[in-house]
Amino acid sequence: MKFLHLVFSNLMRKKLRTSLTVLSIFIAFMLYGILCTIKESFTAGIDVAGADRLVVRNKITLIQPLPDSYLQKIVALSGVDSAVHFTWFGGIYRDDAALFFPSMPVSDIDTFLDIYPEYKLSDEAKEKWHSTRTGVIVGKQTAERFEWKVGDRIPLHSPIWPRKEDQVWEFDIVGIYEGASAKTDITGFYFRYDYFNEGRERGEGLAGWYTVRVKDPDKAPEVASAIDSEFQNSPYETKAEPEGAFAQAFVQQMGDIGAILMSILSVVFFTILLVTGNTMAQSVRERTQELGVLKSMGFSDGLVLRLVLAESCLIVVVGGFIGIGLAWLMAAGGSPVPDMLPIFYFPTEYVIIGIGLVIALGLAAGIIPAIEARRLRIAVALRRNA
């Protein structure tokens, strides 16, 4: 610690050079933070997916429906604990498609909340959902977005599922659910399937997809193939797969986002390594003689090495921590596009990785100049421009 003043003063030697280096490190780490946040918002659903959940969809495509009568057949299969079905409703609020949030009927609220323990809803709300035909539960984020409260009546229309006689669909909010963690998507709008099924103009008896909870996650692949063979050679063949794979199929359509972000970050960090390494190399070369003087006083080779490393770590720590900190603040400020990226936060594990990267970068950028400084022969260093 007593050497901190010396380390810091050396960085103040060329203020402009130090500032520019800190600035580029700062930008790199802020970019890191923002890209991690974006990556997380694209892939959060995959991590969240319970290992005990299977998604069963129409074998042809995701948008082809399945009969709602499959529910009893699926639940009857051995290895299946419970099942629930959803149908993509595509509800539009105030005739403005830009005000998007996911809306869908669900076969049963209790089973749904059982299978998705990450959604938190009061018992009172569950009861009201059962007693209210038009009842709907809404995620906290969407409720706050439109300033909805329990008891509000929400009119929606759906281009996919028009209501009989051109009526508008109307829903009564019976509860607002919250997420168990920041990763939980709390933008959903879930209402009763019976209300939906009887009210729709066409497609009666058809649901979108099923989510199945298996009794033993280790047996999930066997249960999945049992489901698929159950409906083989029927007009509606199924494809059952683990929920993670299902969510990932969504993400895959947007390209392998993780890989793209990683390659951007690698290039950025490599550039920063060169910039910082160059700053340190210059700074050490400029003061060859001073390093010789320190050694003549009895500063050991090892101490000189550590001082140079401390200097390069300090420069990266200052830029890196400000960058990570600012990215964190930005993420905490909420998503700039809540309808596109509802889950928006800078995950703690990426903050920790970022801090690790800061230290690694500081050491990597400083190690060559530090070794050079350690090896410096005093007599030679002192002769320089003397």
Add this chain to the structure above:
Amino acid sequence: MSTENGSSGNGALVRLSKISKNFRRGSEDIHVLSDLNLEVGKGEFLALMGPSGSGKSTLLNLIGGLDRTTVGTIEVGGEHIEKMSDRALAAWRARHIGFVFQFYNLLPVLSAEKNVELPLLLTNLSSLERKKHVAAALDIVGLSHRANHSPRTLSGGEQQRVGIARAIVTDPTLLLCDEPTGDLDRASGDEILSLMQALNKDQGKTFIMVTHDPHASARAGRTVHLDKGQLSTEAPE
């Protein structure tokens, strides 16, 4: 052991025996010092003279453990420094040696007092104790009023006084000065020499000073001349 250089025999603080030092330049060996002996007594003020390139700095560096002999032994205060590891030698320098350079070699990014404090960072002294030692050293060289100044804002003579304060702040056994007045005008140089003389007389500090200025060597208690790798008491013709 030879005492031909008029040293104080058994009381010698520094004893060089049969020292040789070669440098490699390309494919040839340059013999800078050959089979050289020297003893310096405790409390002596020795001037080391000789033409440019004769090896004065090289000799001083060897005594201070900044470089290693090709052949021969160096004993300082009873310790054989040629046997020490690099690490041990660094620790030994911190305890026993104070260097003063021709071009002061202060760190431009540190104030005068922070420069003087540098060698104390290697000790176990607390921050408060370090401050006291620094203040005392700056007081001895008469620069207390410049403690917070950056070296850039000091004159050459003042910078060299900071350099001396830095060399004495750890109370070393031996002070090694390489042309300490070489970059100063006559008046400032005289001030520095007087300061060194006072430290030698009043505080009993041992000095070895390289110079090629007869004016400077006149202040020393004894002068030896280095020429063609050997020492003599007489100036070469």
